[in-house]
Amino acid sequence: MKLDRLRNSGSSLDPRLYQIASLSAILLYGLLCLHFDVSAAQVAVTIGAALLAQYAGARHAGLPAFDPKSPLISSLSLCLLLRTDHLAVAALAAAIAIGSKFAIRWKDKHLFNPTNLALAVMIGSGLGWISPGQWGQAAWFGFLVAGLGSLVVTRAARTDVTLAFLFCYAGLLFTRALWLGDPLAIPLHQLESGALLIFAFFMISDPKTTPDSRTGRIVYALLATLVALYVQFDLFKPNGPLWGLIACAPFVPLLDRLFPAVRYDWSRPTTGQPSVPVPLALSLHPQRRFS
């Protein structure tokens, strides 16, 4: 009885609140200590535009309530990663991120991670850029702690995809270094990127855009890793993981078909495994959620 109550109170705390808190803390540290090239105005515009887009989208799609949590996560990630000289570009990026959740859908599930798509469009069009080197070591370790913390808070709902990606990515970097005869300082240095951690803990792990089943997610992480390394070491372009994820997103419906499982709901974090008891109402009448 007591245990049940504890479990219920635990699940009522949305893991996204933790993500918002940690992203905000990292952004503040970046602004105040690392002097990120992002103005207070850009932060305000990005967050404002994301909330506005969510509100408009929710009204348009007839959602029961306006939920600011997801747009906050998307816009905070954008503030951490996207750099531009123009406020209009920041607003456009936020609008694309949130707009894509409502516009680009497949079987009642949005296809692209909002932040990922917005960044790809902005960088692809030359309107903005990412500074992958902007993080110092201290920030990186802080970030690592925050990211690991988020794994605990999300109660392993999507830990598999993050860990699969990180292990695979790190493993291949070390293999490459061994093949080249490079000192291990090189792959360690390559892993020391804040952008990589945002990607691993907040982007690829997005439960709404990852495959529903664990097998699907691990295959997905492997695919994204391979594309990321191809971009980095064969095309010689930065931000490999970002391009890896955007290229693999269209395969999610296919992976869901090959490895079917339960759809994710933020209020009931699950791994999608059949062994986890699923409320009947949820499995029979999946609610339309756009968060």
Add this chain to the structure above:
Amino acid sequence: MRRILVPAFTFLLGLLVWSGDAFAFCGFYVGKADTKLFNKASEVAIARHDNKTVITMANDFNGDVKEFAMVVPVPAVLEKEQIHIGDPALLKHLADYSAPRLVEYFDENPCLRDDLMQDRMGAMKNRVPAAAESTSERNRVLGVTVDAQYLVGEYDILILSAKDSAGLEAWLAENGYKIPTGASAVLHSYLKQNLKFFVAKVNLGEQAKLGLTHLRPLQIAFESPKFMLPIRLGTVNADGAQELFIYFLTKQGRVETTNYRTARLPESQEIPLYVKDQFGDFYRDLFTQQVKRESQRGVFLEYAWDMNWCDPCAADPLSAEELRGLGVFWQSNFSGPQRGRNMPMAQNVFLTRLHVRYDAAHFPEDLMFQETSDRSNFQARYILRHPWTGTDECAAATAYRQQLRERYEKEAQRLATLTGWNIGEIRTRMNLASLPAEKEQAWYRRLWNN
């Protein structure tokens, strides 16, 4: 940056209206920090657009030219036409144009009543412009292929590829190139990455024929998606950290490192007047402090500017012809209309100057770059602000004199923070003790002015 851009543009427009009068308020460019301040400094200019890259390499080699040799990993076998001798004067001009700079300006008489005007000018005044001999058999044994061999200017150039690094290392040693021990691992890594080696040494006969006493910079042109600078060979067995200045000439915007943090140097700082005579020392120590602050892993932005203008100018912008000499290939031959004081127009060229102090421990990987769409301007600029020394008496003048001491103290503390110099010595040099101490007025006196 936006903060600075807007008033700077406002002022340029304003200058046309006010003409000569405006100069009365101007800050004057008084000095720059030379790249020669730093020991073991290399300078590289990279002009790049659409994967097409021209690299100009210079170093401060002072020893016997017989000893000079350079080994640079390059992505492809270069044709003779892809190698060129650069003009050292152009690199010097580029260095001067983008150097950290010192400006000074003079406080106005505080008794002047046109407050509004002053406020406007005050915001603007500091932004005013003023002023191979091995046999083929031996090569085969070592697994080294001489892909090409050229004589370019005073240099003998070889393009080498090799099966393995030990063979390459042995070949280089047998052919009189001093390769530091430990270079083998790095050579191995580069070979695996399909890089070729561009090897240059001085042909003494040619050098004598040309009558040269110094080494001119070498230029190479190639097309590759790799936007990087190999620094690893240089860190092997290096005695301490090395300085590298990299000048990027690009079409789109600012260049930054993607695998190291690119940090901006502190800029627009007001510093004590006595620094005027030792700006070089000031800048060198400031740079060292910044390197420490970034845990010796930072790459520093010293200058980022559209090549069309400068403000203030440490040297005139480079002409289209000079830029062409440094590898800017995307400009048409048209040298635009002359603007202002002999300022030739150079369109579509954005200059980024990065300064890095590197060693193997803190820079394990080669420098990788990306060109961003950022066209906002940045310069490492430091300000001397001369006080008003007039004798006029008015309430504003009294208030002005009272806050001077506080201002000097702030300048002293700022200088100590920036350079790590001893604050006591700074205060002594500034003669702060001789200034009358500011009398703290009771708050009610300030309130009712009685």
